[in-house]
Amino acid sequence: MKKIREDDVIKLLNELRKKYEVIAPVKLDGRVYFKTLGEGDVLTLDYVNSVVSPKDFFLPQKERILEFSESGGEVTVEDELSSKKRVFFGIRPCDVNALLILDSVAREGFEDPYYLGRRDNTLLISLECVEPGDDCFCSVFNTGPSLDEGADLVFTDIGDFYLVKSLTDEGERLVSGSEFFRKATGGDEETAGKKRKECVKGMESLDLRNFSVDEEVVKEKAKRCLYCYSCTFICPTCYCFDVVDRMDLYSRNGERMRFWDSCMNPSFTEMAGNFNPRDGMVGRFMNRINHKLRYMRDRYGVYGCVGCGRCIRNCPAGISMLEILREGVRK
Amino acid sequence: MSNQYIPQTVEILGILEESRDVKTLRLDVRNLRHEPGQFMELSVFGYGEIPVSISSSPTLEDYIDLSVKNVGSVTSVVHEAEPGDTVGVRGPYGRGFPVREVGGRDLLFIGGGIGLAPLRSFIDYIRDERDGFGDVSILYGARTADDMVFRQEFDDWRSMFDLHLIADVESEGWYGRVGFVNELLADVSPDIKNTYAVVCGPSIMMKSVVKGLKDMQFPDEQIILSFERRMKCGIGKCGHCNIGDRYVCVDGPVFSYDKVRGYREIWG
Ligand SMILES: Cc1cc2nc3c(=O)[nH]c(=O)nc-3n(C[C@H](O)[C@H](O)[C@H](O)COP(=O)(O)OP(=O)(O)OC[C@H]3O[C@@H](n4cnc5c(N)ncnc54)[C@H](O)[C@@H]3O)c2cc1C
Numbered sequence: 001m002k003k004i005r006e007d008d009v010i011k012l013l014n015e016l017r018k019k020y021e022v023i024a025p026v027k028l029d030g031r032v033y034f035k036t037l038g039e040g041d042v043l044t045l046d047y048v049n050s051v052v053s054p055k056d057f058f059l060p061q062k063e064r065i066l067e068f069s070e071s072g073g074e075v076t077v078e079d080e081l082s083s084k085k086r087v088f089f090g091i092r093p094c095d096v097n098a099l100l101i102l103d104s105v106a107r108e109g110f111e112d113p114y115y116l117g118r119r120d121n122t123l124l125i126s127l128e129c130v131e132p133g134d135d136c137f138c139s140v141f142n143t144g145p146s147l148d149e150g151a152d153l154v155f156t157d158i159g160d161f162y163l164v165k166s167l168t169d170e171g172e173r174l175v176s177g178s179e180f181f182r183k184a185t186g187g188d189e190e191t192a193g194k195k196r197k198e199c200v201k202g203m204e205s206l207d208l209r210n211f212s213v214d215e216e217v218v219k220e221k222a223k224r225c226l227y228c229y230s231c232t233f234i235c236p237t238c239y240c241f242d243v244v245d246r247m248d249l250y251s252r253n254g255e256r257m258r259f260w261d262s263c264m265n266p267s268f269t270e271m272a273g274n275f276n277p278r279d280g281m282v283g284r285f286m287n288r289i290n291h292k293l294r295y296m297r298d299r300y301g302v303y304g305c306v307g308c309g310r311c312i313r314n315c316p317a318g319i320s321m322l323e324i325l326r327e328g329v330r331k
Numbered sequence: 332m333s334n335q336y337i338p339q340t341v342e343i344l345g346i347l348e349e350s351r352d353v354k355t356l357r358l359d360v361r362n363l364r365h366e367p368g369q370f371m372e373l374s375v376f377g378y379g380e381i382p383v384s385i386s387s388s389p390t391l392e393d394y395i396d397l398s399v400k401n402v403g404s405v406t407s408v409v410h411e412a413e414p415g416d417t418v419g420v421r422g423p424y425g426r427g428f429p430v431r432e433v434g435g436r437d438l439l440f441i442g443g444g445i446g447l448a449p450l451r452s453f454i455d456y457i458r459d460e461r462d463g464f465g466d467v468s469i470l471y472g473a474r475t476a477d478d479m480v481f482r483q484e485f486d487d488w489r490s491m492f493d494l495h496l497i498a499d500v501e502s503e504g505w506y507g508r509v510g511f512v513n514e515l516l517a518d519v520s521p522d523i524k525n526t527y528a529v530v531c532g533p534s535i536m537m538k539s540v541v542k543g544l545k546d547m548q549f550p551d552e553q554i555i556l557s558f559e560r561r562m563k564c565g566i567g568k569c570g571h572c573n574i575g576d577r578y579v580c581v582d583g584p585v586f587s588y589d590k591v592r593g594y595r596e597i598w599g
Pocket residue numbers: 269270271272273274275370379381382383384385397398399400401402403404405406407445448449558559560561562563584
């Protein structure tokens with residue numbers, strides 16, 4: 001195992017910027033966001049997690065999926081696939097696990113080339129958590145605070161240094177090709193292990209084998225929902241999207257865009273003839289919870305929640321996913 | 332990696348007026364070899380993309396038919412199209428009717444309104460492969476006689492199959508039955524053991540038909556339903572069309588009743 005001095009992390013990222021687009025955490029207005037580093041951006045290493053989840057860099061809030069032009073009755077269609085090589089630094093273990101969940105959706109049956117193209121072109125350097133944030137509960141799903149698969153490199157804060165573990169060949173190459181890494185000692189590994197254990201202790205533990213969605217509990221919470229859709233937009237595992245065409249009526253050139261959509265939006269399931277198979281706020285809320293805690297597990301074999309706590313921190317009605325889990329566990 | 336989001340551009344060979352608000356686009360798509368019950372994503376560039384059942388039989392190799400009811404923004408632009416125009420298509424998508432599984436058996440088709448579109452693909456397939464199937468009855472209802480689609484085929488169907496029609500409300504020149512399509516179940520006496528019922532129509536109609544079929548003692552496995560849900564991608568990515576952990580676009584739109592019975596929201 002290797003380690004890197006805290007001061008050298010920024011140097012490493014600057015080095016990487018020569019070859020890659022580097023995405024890393026920066027502070028904007030006191031809040032932390034992931035951003036493609038440009039001149040003048042200041043990296044922060046002091047954060048629990050970003051407000052908006054990293055999925056934006058893989059399944060963007062808005063993206064063009066094709067362009068078309070119409071001339072003389074001919075329609076030509078062109079797709080846009082990105083092939084930029086990127087390094088994503090600082091992604092938390094819960095969010096890496098969220099990407100693994102998005103992968104299972106993108107890979108099942110027909111593949112989603114836009115998302116998977118970005119995934120394949122992006123190296124992940126994950127930063128393990130040594131202290132849980134308010135409302136974090138990755139311990140419940142085992143999606144953190146430590147990480148054993150899904151990223152190329154995993155960094156753990158051990159004081160003046162980060163312990164560095166490579167999980168893939170590409171990660172290994174990155175480490176061996178750089179002067180900033182040095183050999184870690186057994187003591188370093190021990191420190192990291194202790195910190196991880198401490199972090200887990202600071203979070204809830206639930207036995208999910210005894211869990212089932214308690215619909216009565218969920219219904220009660222649903223009544224408080226204010227329809228702001230925030231939970232779905234900031235969630236790292238929500239993948240639903242809408243597709244919209246735009247065309248310039250003069251040039252007859254246009255584009256097909258996709259946007260994040262929210263199952264909390266009444267028109268999400270609306271059909272012709274005013275028929276809506278999922279009517280009412282309770283029905284939509286119930287679907288969101290069931291989707292994450294039942295349907296995803298039954299279909300893809302993984303829970304659709306990684307315990308990042310974003311939806312709890314940002315819900316104006318104080319609705320808590322953790323409470324739903326806690327109250328669904330049979331005593 | 333192939334990109335399923337990219338439509339193929341095709342020419343409209345012809346347009347057939349089916350009823351006052353349904354038109355069939357005959358498209359230059361050859362040798363598609365779809366399963367009856369599958370659908371295409373139809374693009375009108377600049378306006379959007381919608382899922383539409385393939386209403387022609389896979390035995391016809393020189394074109395496919397998509398029959399579209401004018402209900403909103405994309406479908407109204409579809410209705411303005413003319414032969415020679417270009418549209419986009421991708422597909423076929425979804426799981427169609429279990430054609431092989433029901434081979435040799437009797438079939439009872441029950442359709443409501445534009446719901447006859449996917450059934451027609453299967454019915455015309457049986458017409459062309461007549462020896463492969465047993466007796467066929469078709470029960471079809473629409474709001475008025477003028478709303479009935481594929482009327483030009485009715486004579487053909489009558490010559491080979493047992494066809495019963497019903498209109499929700501009376502209209503001039505209609506001397507047939509008036510009422511809902513589930514009432515037509517009383518007119519047939521299928522050999523339940525040997526019959527599959529194949530149903531497509533508005534949700535409320537399917538619900539009452541399923542009830543009727545259950546009253547007749549049809550086993551759930553022999554009730555084949557084609558569902559409609561709002562769809563965006565058609566390929567299991569956009570999350571719009573779920574019924575429980577199933578996606579109607581890839582696991583359906585055709586399901587036997589036993590496969591969906593337990594889910595909330597199946598009828599809405
Ligand atoms: C598997 C499948 C097969 C279908 N086959 C046929 C067919 O053979 N013939 C046919 O006429 N129609 C068919 N439909 C329905 C057709 O897709 C919708 O009528 C169409 O998408 C409406 O588009 P619009 O832009 O004209 O309507 P909009 O202007 O978008 O909306 C009008 C109304 O239609 C609803 N709507 C929008 N998108 C959909 C959608 N994807 N599915 C259902 N309702 C929607 C809206 O919520 C609104 O209430 C099928 C739908 C599915 C899911």
